[in-house]
Amino acid sequence: MTITLEELRDVPVAVVVDARGTSCPGPILAAKKGIPAVASGAVMEVMATDSGTLKDLPAWCKKMGHDFLGVIEEPGYLRLFLRKV
Amino acid sequence: MAQTDKKTIVLFSGDLDKVLAAFVIANGAAAMGDDVTMFFTFWGLNALRRDHKPATPDKTPLQRMFATMMPRGPKKLAMSRMNFAGAGPVLMKRMMRANHVMSIDEMIATAKEQEIKMIACTMSMDVMGLRAEELIDGLEFAGVATYLGEADEANVNLFI
Numbered sequence: 001m002t003i004t005l006e007e008l009r010d011v012p013v014a015v016v017v018d019a020r021g022t023s024c025p026g027p028i029l030a031a032k033k034g035i036p037a038v039a040s041g042a043v044m045e046v047m048a049t050d051s052g053t054l055k056d057l058p059a060w061c062k063k064m065g066h067d068f069l070g071v072i073e074e075p076g077y078l079r080l081f082l083r084k085v
Numbered sequence: 086m087a088q089t090d091k092k093t094i095v096l097f098s099g100d101l102d103k104v105l106a107a108f109v110i111a112n113g114a115a116a117m118g119d120d121v122t123m124f125f126t127f128w129g130l131n132a133l134r135r136d137h138k139p140a141t142p143d144k145t146p147l148q149r150m151f152a153t154m155m156p157r158g159p160k161k162l163a164m165s166r167m168n169f170a171g172a173g174p175v176l177m178k179r180m181m182r183a184n185h186v187m188s189i190d191e192m193i194a195t196a197k198e199q200e201i202k203m204i205a206c207t208m209s210m211d212v213m214g215l216r217a218e219e220l221i222d223g224l225e226f227a228g229v230a231t232y233l234g235e236a237d238e239a240n241v242n243l244f245i
Contacts, residue, residue, distance in 0.1 A: 023186045025113035029195065032116045063088065063117045 008070045008081055014042035020049045020077050027053040028060045031082075035064070038084045043069065046080045053078060091120040091239040093233065097245055099128030099156060100165035101189070102176050107245045108192035114206075114241075115153075115199035122239070123196070124232040125224075126206035127198060130213065132189065133205060134158045141216050148214025155213070165193035199221050203240045 003011070015038045019030035027048040036046045046057060054071060057080045061068040069081040092114045096107045115121045123124045125133055145151065155160050161192065167173045181188065187195065194201065204225045210216070217226060225231075236242045 021185050025109055025116055026185070026187070028113060028116040032118075060117055061146050067090075 004071050005070070005072065008028055008072055010070065011043050011081060012083070013024060013045045014038050016047065019053070020047050022048075023050050024052050024056065026050065028056055030061045031057060031060055035066075035084060040084055043083050046082070048078050048080065049076070051078075056070045057082065087119055089120060090241075091122070091235070092241045093122045093124065093232070093236045093239040095124045095126060095242075096129035096132065096208070097127050097164055098165070099131040101159075101162040101177065102166070103245050104132045104159065104162060104179050104189055105186075105192070107243070108189060108196060110243065111197060111201055112192060112195050115196070115201050120202075120212060121196075121199075121219070122202040122204065122232075122235040124204045124206060126209045126237070127213070128155075130209055130215055130220070131156045132159055132193075133203070133224065134215070135165065135219060135221060136160065139216075139218045139230045141219065144214050144216075151190050152219070157195070162189070193221070202235075204235075206232075 003007060003023040015034055017030045017034035019027040022030065027050055029047050034044055046053070061082050065085050067083040067085060069083055071081070073080040094107050096104065098104065111121045111123055136158050138157065162174065163171065163172045164177060171186070202208055202225065203223065204227050205220060207226050207228055
């Protein structure tokens with residue numbers, strides 16, 4: 001369930017996990033560590049520099065049952081958003 | 086809906102690159118909520134050796150020779166290709182650090198944190214003269230039937 005980039009910029013984020021500077025499987029490990037602190041229905045942001053995260057975090061969400069919302073590509077890093085189910 | 090599956094990995098190889106691949110897959114699967122069992126056999130056991138050598142006075146001369154010739158722990162592992170008498174692993178580890186890839190020691194620590202089950206094959210330990218006290222903490226010790234029992238429950242099984 002991807003939302004538009006405009007909606008993504010305005011979405012309220014409950015928890016931000018910074019996985020920048022880590023390599024595979026660092027970003028999904030960070031997501032696993034961060035998700036317990038997120039309430040059901042709230043949004044978590046994962047910041048990452050490993051480009052594989054573009055595919056890996058949606059795959060992680062699918063497996064874990066969360067909704068991947070989309071990505072904002074900032075200069076030098078990625079901001080990926082998901083909603084906890 | 087989140088679904089817990091199970092993955093089993095047999096680590097037969099003691100090559101740095103293959104051990105790394107095994108731990109990346111194992112830690113990735115655990116991060117995705119799966120139960121993971123790793124079964125270490127033959128050369129793969131060398132990845133679990135402690136840096137420091139405990140006293141093992143009851144070993145035979147042949148077992149002692151094996152223990153001396155085999156790599157003692159993750160830092161001593163050779164590569165399957167481009168080893169160049171030990172220069173390859175030095176360069177590989179430098180490139181891993183530059184790319185923020187976890188070292189094998191860190192991978193093993195993360196595997197323990199994620200409650201990945203690590204089983205050392207007792208038959209290979211006997212053949213190669215490796216004692217439980219020479220290996221890291223947190224292992225289980227078992228044989229092929231235990232591994233097969235775990236593999237029966239898994240939907241992915243890898244031999245590395």
